[in-house]
Amino acid sequence: MRRAGALAAIAVLLAIPLLTANQFLLHLGITVLMWTVLGVAWNLLGGYAGQVSFGHATFFGVGAYTMMILFLKLGLAPWYGMILGGMLAALVSLPVGYICFRLRGPYFSLATLAVAEIVRLVALNWEALTNGPVGLLITTLPRVGLGSRVLNWESKAPFFYLVATLALGAMLATRWLSRSRLGAYLLAIREDEDTAESIGIDTVMAKVTVLALSAFLAGVAGGFYGLYFRYVDPDAVFPIALSVEMVFIAVVGGLATVEGPVIGAIFLVSIGELFRERFLVGHLIFYGLFMMLTIRYLPEGIWGGLRRAFASHASA
Amino acid sequence: MRPVETFVQSLVSGILTGSLYAMIGVGLTVVFGVMRIINLAHGELVMLGMYGAFWSLVLWKLDPFVSILLWTPVMFLVGMLIYRFLLKAIIPGGELNTLLYTAGLSLLIANLALFVWTGDYRTIKLSYATLPMRPFGIAVPIPLAVAFGIAILITGALYAFLTRTDLGRAIRATSQNAEAAALLGVNVDRISMVTFGLGSALAGAAGVLMAPSLYLYPTVGEILVTKCFVIVVLGGLGSVAGAIAGGVLLGLAESLGAVYVSVAYKDTIGFVIFLLVLLFRPSGLLGVGKS
Amino acid sequence: MPLLEVSNLTKDFGGLRAVSHLSFFVEEGEILGLIGPNGAGKTTVFNLVTGFLPPTLGEIRLAGTSLVGLKPHAVTQRGVARTFQIVKPFPKLSVKENVTLAAFMRLPSRRDAEMEACRLLDQMGLSSKRESLASDLTLAEQKRLETARALATQPRLLLLDEPMGGLNPKEVEDASAMVGQIRNTGVTVILVEHVMRAIMRISHRVVVIHHGEKIADDAPDQVVRNPDVVTAYLGERVA
Numbered sequence: 001m002r003r004a005g006a007l008a009a010i011a012v013l014l015a016i017p018l019l020t021a022n023q024f025l026l027h028l029g030i031t032v033l034m035w036t037v038l039g040v041a042w043n044l045l046g047g048y049a050g051q052v053s054f055g056h057a058t059f060f061g062v063g064a065y066t067m068m069i070l071f072l073k074l075g076l077a078p079w080y081g082m083i084l085g086g087m088l089a090a091l092v093s094l095p096v097g098y099i100c101f102r103l104r105g106p107y108f109s110l111a112t113l114a115v116a117e118i119v120r121l122v123a124l125n126w127e128a129l130t131n132g133p134v135g136l137l138i139t140t141l142p143r144v145g146l147g148s149r150v151l152n153w154e155s156k157a158p159f160f161y162l163v164a165t166l167a168l169g170a171m172l173a174t175r176w177l178s179r180s181r182l183g184a185y186l187l188a189i190r191e192d193e194d195t196a197e198s199i200g201i202d203t204v205m206a207k208v209t210v211l212a213l214s215a216f217l218a219g220v221a222g223g224f225y226g227l228y229f230r231y232v233d234p235d236a237v238f239p240i241a242l243s244v245e246m247v248f249i250a251v252v253g254g255l256a257t258v259e260g261p262v263i264g265a266i267f268l269v270s271i272g273e274l275f276r277e278r279f280l281v282g283h284l285i286f287y288g289l290f291m292m293l294t295i296r297y298l299p300e301g302i303w304g305g306l307r308r309a310f311a312s313h314a315s316a
Numbered sequence: 317m318r319p320v321e322t323f324v325q326s327l328v329s330g331i332l333t334g335s336l337y338a339m340i341g342v343g344l345t346v347v348f349g350v351m352r353i354i355n356l357a358h359g360e361l362v363m364l365g366m367y368g369a370f371w372s373l374v375l376w377k378l379d380p381f382v383s384i385l386l387w388t389p390v391m392f393l394v395g396m397l398i399y400r401f402l403l404k405a406i407i408p409g410g411e412l413n414t415l416l417y418t419a420g421l422s423l424l425i426a427n428l429a430l431f432v433w434t435g436d437y438r439t440i441k442l443s444y445a446t447l448p449m450r451p452f453g454i455a456v457p458i459p460l461a462v463a464f465g466i467a468i469l470i471t472g473a474l475y476a477f478l479t480r481t482d483l484g485r486a487i488r489a490t491s492q493n494a495e496a497a498a499l500l501g502v503n504v505d506r507i508s509m510v511t512f513g514l515g516s517a518l519a520g521a522a523g524v525l526m527a528p529s530l531y532l533y534p535t536v537g538e539i540l541v542t543k544c545f546v547i548v549v550l551g552g553l554g555s556v557a558g559a560i561a562g563g564v565l566l567g568l569a570e571s572l573g574a575v576y577v578s579v580a581y582k583d584t585i586g587f588v589i590f591l592l593v594l595l596f597r598p599s600g601l602l603g604v605g606k607s
Numbered sequence: 608m609p610l611l612e613v614s615n616l617t618k619d620f621g622g623l624r625a626v627s628h629l630s631f632f633v634e635e636g637e638i639l640g641l642i643g644p645n646g647a648g649k650t651t652v653f654n655l656v657t658g659f660l661p662p663t664l665g666e667i668r669l670a671g672t673s674l675v676g677l678k679p680h681a682v683t684q685r686g687v688a689r690t691f692q693i694v695k696p697f698p699k700l701s702v703k704e705n706v707t708l709a710a711f712m713r714l715p716s717r718r719d720a721e722m723e724a725c726r727l728l729d730q731m732g733l734s735s736k737r738e739s740l741a742s743d744l745t746l747a748e749q750k751r752l753e754t755a756r757a758l759a760t761q762p763r764l765l766l767l768d769e770p771m772g773g774l775n776p777k778e779v780e781d782a783s784a785m786v787g788q789i790r791n792t793g794v795t796v797i798l799v800e801h802v803m804r805a806i807m808r809i810s811h812r813v814v815v816i817h818h819g820e821k822i823a824d825d826a827p828d829q830v831v832r833n834p835d836v837v838t839a840y841l842g843e844r845v846a
Contacts (some may be wrong), residue, residue, distance in 0.1 A: 199680075
């Protein structure tokens with residue numbers, strides 16, 4: 001039953017660009033899907049392992065800059081750059097974890113925040129590598145042929161399908177993790193790290209592994225960001241606000257679930273983008289408001305709440 | 317400027333700014349000590365103080381160093397209301413939940429301010445403060461000097477309050493051991509409310525004092541609270557003396573770093589120190605980091 | 608060769624010496640009782656053996672190989688499991704999941720791990736509570752859960768930290784019988800306890816610790832007659 005529902009949803013998703021040419025709607029869809037990837041990425045570490053990172057922008061930005069720099073300076077096609085961006089982000093996550101995992105709980109969160117800020121300021125100042133505050137710009141994307149036709153980069157459709165694939169891949173990865181031994185171990189670590197150690201769980205390895213996976217996904221999303229928006233600067237890809245938004249999407253949507261980040265992304269990003277269209281600033285008001293409402297009234301997130309409602313309805 | 321002068325100049329700047337960091341840090345640490353809350357919205361309370369000073373100058377021609385008498389009690393009240401109607405219900409949910417909640421509150425306040433007051437940078441220009449004082453040839457901006465003086469007064473008053481009054485002692489007792497304090501008849505809930513009010517008042521006052529010396533924009537709270545948390549964590553969560561020392565040290569480190577290392581990377585200094593401490597003290601910060 | 612050999616074990620916390628030049632051994636198949644007045648250092652010894660604390664001095668050997676410097680999970684993988692004085696179940700996970708997680712160490716497949724978990728829960732009399740949340744159990748049940756969880760790691764040596772604390776007399780009897788049963792399955796047991804009747808009855812040998820030092824190491828009936836032991840528990844004048 002759930003399988004059929006999921007397949008139907010995926011089919012609808014993939015059909016969207018065929019059903020509408022409305023540029024705003026497609027842009028909204030792309031943004032929602034990109035944030036889904038980010039929410040999923042964050043959720044692996046924050047939801048499953050219980051390590052609340054406020055610095056995930058680090059990995060997003062590393063991915064974005066890697067893709068841009070490889071394309072602009074070495075001519076490497078953005079899709080390869082995206083993957084390499086993810087891999088570099090995963091590599092960067094090793095020293096980050098080494099430093100930050102010494103701490104637990106809120107102290108870990110602060111440490112990740114400190115790391116992200118340092119990275120942002122380095123990107124801002126290391127002009128030789130990143131062009132500093134001026135940022136990096138892609139003027140033309142490479143020609144891609146599909147059979148007899150050429151991809152039209154002016155249309156939003158190719159981007160939509162690309163990011164949809166990323167989002168689905170990320171969610172599949174989460175599903176695999178949630179059913180694996182590592183996933184079970186992460187939930188134990190989330191409950192009580194010392195007790196987890198005492199039953200033979202190598203907590204350090206588990207955390208390092210999930211952080212690398214999480215960083216990889218965030219980095220790939222960053223690469224996509226560069227490809228879609230074609231412009232990257234330190235304040236766009238490394239700001240605290242970005243890290244915080246990732247947290248909110250995962251928490252409001254539902255921690256430690258496969259579907260939670262999607263719901264969170266759809267909900268928050270849509271409201272945010274619609275607000276931004278009309279009023280330009282302040283769209284994060286809703287992020288703040290819904291985070292507060294979620295923690296107060298619905299700690300398991302929207303998806304968690306829906307699941308509970310369906311479960312009790314089914315048994316009633 | 318001769319090297320000695322440069323050095324003294326940056327020392328002075330560092331201490332002046334540091335005193336304001338210290339004030340913000342003390343508010344944070346006191347709240348953590350009593351309630352074990354990490355209040356990420358603290359920066360927004362500073363921001364509200366800043367804008368309070370701005371608007372009361374623009375609308376009512378009140379000098380910030382006068383309007384501080386208005387805004388401090390107002391922020392005290394605001395703090396108590398936030399505790400009573402928002403935070404009280406959240407605290408039983410745990411440290412991490414409270415952290416996330418205050419993160420949400422922070423975003424809400426900052427973005428409401430952004431929406432209402434726009435993101436345009438504002439400045440406060442005081443007629444008597446356009447030129448700095450020059451004792452011994454060291455340039456000392458007047459607003460910063462006055463702020464420093466008032467900050468010392470406020471911190472001194474706070475210290476006296478915490479050590480000499482019954483309420484202050486109750487706060488310290490609760491900070492050390494809430495259960496024991498409760499057993500001794502301390503109304504922990506009331507103490508928590510007063511403490512949060514106090515922390516907010518300190519934040520707001522710091523904002524008012526800083527207003528003439530900075531660019532004002534609604535999201536200024538973000539970077540402030542991050543830096544001040546670094547101070548507070550390094551100085552020892554709950555320790556007022558630690559927060560003061562940490563604040564002044566951060567001010568000095570940033571000031572000296574800006575002159576002798578690099579202006580551009582000034583803001584990273586606090587974070588780098590934070591991470592270096594983590595690296596070389598694997599037991600966590602003063603043993604506090606492990607839950 | 609004894610299964611566990613502790614030599615000259617010392618632990619300092621700053622100026623406080625919690626464990627002082629402690630040496631003892633446990634033969635395979637024994638039930639060793641570890642007793643001493645409150646604050647004597649018993650739980651610290653457990654923390655040292657299981658790798659939660661690094662020793663200041665001394666050696667800890669399991670079947671000849673040193674455990675010093677290993678992280679707790681590695682010590683568990685070598686075959687040493689423990690329970691805690693204040694129970695530490697994973698509160699929001701089910702009883703079955705609690706034990707399955709521990710079984711995973713030796714049985715990576717979820718199906719195998721769950722089967723083993725069910726078998727152990729059966730053995731501990733917790734089958735009916737399989738799907739309950741760990742936090743919903745009574746204290747006695749939680750202690751049995753923690754024991755089942757420790758056993759799921761297939762230990763050679765099991766360290767039980769006050770398994771009878773907070774239990775009523777009937778529960779204490781059941782727990783005593785359970786310790787005997789565990790030992791009969793081939794697991795060596797070190798037992799820290801305050802409930803004297805129980806520990807004296809089921810232990811083969813008893814080590815007494817006071818102020819971090821060993822003051823007796825003998826069969827139970829000899830230990831109760833040892834004047835140093837009596838003094839330690841009751842104070843100078845009564846002896």
